[in-house]
Amino acid sequence: MPLPESTIEPRQCPFCEVELASAGAGFVRHIDEAPECRDAFETWRDRVTDDMRGGWPG
Template sequence: MAPTWNDPDHCPFCEAELPNPGAGFVDHIDDHPTCESGFETWRRNVADDMHGGWAK
């Protein structure tokens, strides 16, 4: 499934509802390896778009 980044209240990788869009997403990917893998792949793909890199 392709990530869907149009709703910050849901994980873009599995569409699970998040308790909040910021820290809730980070907690979610820490607890869900498939979503974390999807995020890491996405982050590698867009890394050159962000000067100075990305923080997690």
Template sequence: MSATATNWSDPETCPFCGDDLVDPGAGFVDHIGESPDCEDSWSTWRDNLAGDVRGEWAG
């Protein structure tokens, strides 16, 4: 899996692998906790975005 540009158009699926999520909020958090590839992609995405967000978000 690579951390490439993602167009997340369905909050009920993972934007990195396309797997169905139990729910769009906690289900995503659970999913990245169980999928190392998706967690790496999420971390990379978040790091890339962090410079655009003042301070740090709580999440």
């Protein structure tokens, strides 16, 4: 049985849960405008970078 299709782009900020205007670009714009979310994103990215071969491309 196939798994349901899911998107990996957030519809809301995973750090403050605010609704995003759009998934990918909206998230990037949001973290540019919200310093607390940008800091949380950078911390998250620092923690997962070593878990991915070749580093985190995003």
